[in-house]
Amino acid sequence: MTAKLLKSAAPPAEDWPELVPLDMPSLPRLNLEHLPGWVGDYAQAISADTETPPELAAGMVLVTCATAAARRLRVMVKPGYVEPCNLWAVVALPPGNRKSAVQSAATASLITWERDQATIMEPEIQRLTSERKTLEARAKEKRNKAAKEKDHGKAEQLAREAADIEAELPEIPRPTQIWTSDATPERLGSLLAENNECMAWLSSEGGVFDLLQGRYSNGIPNLDLVLKAHSGDAERVDRGSRPPVFLRSPRLSIGLSPQPDVLRGLAAKPGFRGRGLLGRFLYLLPPSPLGYRPLGSNPVPKDVKDAYNAGLRAMLDWEPSLDEHREEQPHVLSLSPEAYSEWYAFAQAIEQQMRPGQPLEHFTDWAGKAPGAAARLAGILHGIKHAHGKPWEAAITADTMTDALEIMAVMTHHSLAAMDMMGTDPSIAAARQVWDWIKRGRRSHFTEREAFNALRSRFPRMDMLRSALSALKERGYLEMIEPPRDGPGRPPSPIVRVRTDISRDWQ
Template sequence: MHDIPITFNGRPRRYIWEYRGSENEILGYVARFDADGKKDVVPYFQRVNGHGWNSGSPAKPRPLFGLQILARAEPDEPIYVVEGEKAAAALQSLGLIAVTSQGGSQASSKSDWKSLAGQKHIYILPDNDEAGEAYARETVAILAGLENPPVISIVRLPNLSHGGDIVDWIAAYVEDALLEWDGFKPVPESGIDIQALLREFKKEIDAHAVPAPAEWESTSQANADWDTPISLESAPLPAWPNDVFPSKIQDFVTALSASTETPPELAALLVLAAISSAAQGKYKVQVKTDYSEPVNIWVCVALPPGSRKTAVQQAATAPLTAWERRQQEDLGPKMKQAASEYESLAARIKQLRKDAGQASDSEFKELKEKIAEAEAELPEIPTAPQVWAQDVTPENLGSLMATNDERMAILSDESGIFDILAGRYSNGIPNLDLFLQGHAGSPVKVNRSSRPAIVMYSPALTLGLSPQPEVLRGLIDTPSFRGRGLLGRFLYALPYSNLGYRTLDRSPMHPNYRAGYEATLTHILDHELPDSDDDASPPYMLKLTIEAAKKWQSFALSVEAGMREGGMYDHLTDWAGKFPGAVIRVAALLHIARYADTGPWKKDIGAEDMEAALRMAEVLSVHALAVFDLMGADPALDGARLVLRWIKREGKSEFTFRDCHQAHKSRYKRAKELDPIIDVLIERHFIRQRVEKVAHRPSRVFEVNPAVLSNS
């Protein structure tokens, strides 16, 4: 039903709690795994397919546990807030309205408590330890700040051991009735008087309930005239869509992600790069009469070491490697025969030249003609086609592309290609031309004295990279990377890492999924260019249906608007300007894969594949913001985080501009460099300015939103 693993870190699964919404819909699960006195409580809120879930907390603000029960509560019914799903479920099994937040004692502020607004009375039952008290205090501050806040009481149950909670209190009552209860399943109804238990519970509530301390609510009152701060962090990453590829490809992507326990973004984008590797150079998309796009793409998925990126890449590229091997085997005899003929003729030519050097004038003329005839008969030695490489210099890349129909893919789970582009082999001088031309499909002419000239009229280069996040952090420091548009050409993903939450016992992928994926890519690799009277055959020119074109045009206009000052992409215009074109390429690749065995050139790209590409684009745009944020693409935002950390570290309820500059002089030499940073903090409601006169000289004083320090 839920596909939650039966073990985690070698510990068996003990219990699963369902998180449901107010309409009783499933939102996710929290599972407990325990053995030998140790436990893991793991959330599963990331959908991976129609039936399964990946580990990971829900996006903030997180839903409460018990929303479906709370939805049925009357305003005057008492609501009980406890710490942990186990405690809430125990009270719920008694017919009481009980809720808790997801994530433990330090995660109250990450949850959405607005559903408790308008309730008459809320009782908070803290665990009997410091963490329980802290949880209660933080929750009181949140509830007191709700619109139409409830009356809040704190109930510290008596006779609890250190760390004890309501489950221990109920367990003691059950044991007195000589019954067994593990604390996880509902409280047993047989053999125990539930109504008597409820009366005893109500008696303890009445005896020990005390009003929430006024100072606990003071944080909320202090915040009353402040707007809630807008986070300086990137927006939460949305779930990756699980229905974007044609069925054979989607089945493989989903199964690959599940079997390797890797984020779905990794498998999806590396597979998309593999499709691009097979199709590039053979297809273009005619968007308008004067505008076309090639179908090769660049993708970059950043994950930390140990994330099994290599395993995913090997699976994604396996059909490409298998096709290359078959071509090598088929061409082997022809290559050997041609090489043998070449060596024989070369030896004859060498001997003729030797004879010509000692011949008379009349003999020389005859030998010269024989040499020319022999040279004309020299066979061209065929080379087996190569689809992709991993580590290649720009110079070698040009030669590779020239001998492989002007196409090549670089697919790697390492970051070496960025070092090469930055000038590892060119004395630190970035060498980007061929890469940029290969992405755009613009002609290439390379003339060097030490190498044969390379001329390509329509080069196509695919990149599929999966470096570590730290690699991305430093890319923007190479000015030409961004200034010349290199970084703006990638489709990025920065998935949440699930390291530490994997089960390490997932079943292998079913062979049928691999077979379906390999068959699709093999069909694409076998596609021949259309016949042409010219020596160089043009690629197939795909077109959009009217409906697909309208959907793309609407999307492109929304991206265009986002590049205005203050818009979503105002600091990413280099990337956003190329984003609509990248989406065209993705839609084309989905179309090519869908009709790989029947001929993609026979149909126009339809609304189905365009809509799928746009669903990807919706997620990829958020990932791009996160990646460029990681790179420090917006200096003001990056600086705002630095100043905010200083405010929290120093516990400043207010500060002067002069103080702030003094504390950050090592990074910001001139005071005016801080102005845009202060503006960001003001715009996002972290601080506000109060102008005062100090010794006849105006001084900029800033008050700090109390919520900043209460959450530090």
């Protein structure tokens, strides 16, 4: 019956609609040789230890180093054009890929450095806390006397003395914090204000997008501060009961490793694409090794780990530059003439590819920021190479710029694929999974019920499966055939017939 129905319903090969591909494009891999010395060695080692793609380790290590570099460095591409060294990166991988382990390995030195800074600051914090309590007690004593004093003149004098004491209350410093994994945009403003305007937002999940979408603000996106903290633009931060502060040049680094499904559909979130949020990230979409890992043991060598910890700590301990008001500001890195020529050629190539009909025509929000991202990468790589010295005393070389541009070339392919993914319907991801099941079994035809029974763990409801099948039908991969109903009872399950010019190659 099924064979007869298929034969009678089969359209000629030329009558099938044009096939619209579902597969992700074949993306180039990131060569860790473009990461300098101790950083490249460590990224390679944790990739081998965790049996994860090198892109995951590279992305997380680069953002960690950017967290240190952004505190003290900025890149002058040319007079009047300066880029900070903070970086936004997303490395998307499915669950089970040990993303948390990689991020923990990359950021462990940040935690250790924060703890050491807290220990160093503890005696001063205790001293100032004691001094403040003493002054507060004196102010309170005078206010109590003023309240009881019957002589109006004396009462006013005591009140003034209390106010003078309160004006001299010392500000108690907070232990230095340089990263967070969960903060509302409002809290992020306070963290930046309290930590020399430089922070990192690091997470192995994609919850940052929920926070920016307005999880705690009735769904109203709050993007202003975050967008300005990417470019280093000034912003005023209101801190509730505390006085507001003016951020002169906030610098925020972001490192995320969410599931690919988190990215799908992000372009439809209010403001995310239109205001340029998504175009500020550098994306990596490595293939998942799950199912092909040897499950061996490759611990990170102690000397490699020690070199990474020492290098990152040296970057975190760089001395700041001081302006005419004795306030801290980042040092300025310059490009050698050869490095500038390399960067300029890249910027020109990106500019031309944004023209109508060119590859970047529909990705100008990302492409417009690519030259700046390349300069930032070069600054970070330069800082890594000179971690144990004073990187601001040497110009960024052509070799360093070449490494940055090689990394950017790979990230460009991945970022365009990610931007395309974020604009697609979530049903495409489901369609890919159904099509993978069809291909693995070389199924030229099957019933809807058979597919539902085989894929029930992924599609617990029939309507979810039908949505995926519908997407495959729309793109020309298959057709649905409704068998005739014979008598009462449940109708027979629809038959799914795979495109003949594809299934013929499976025979």
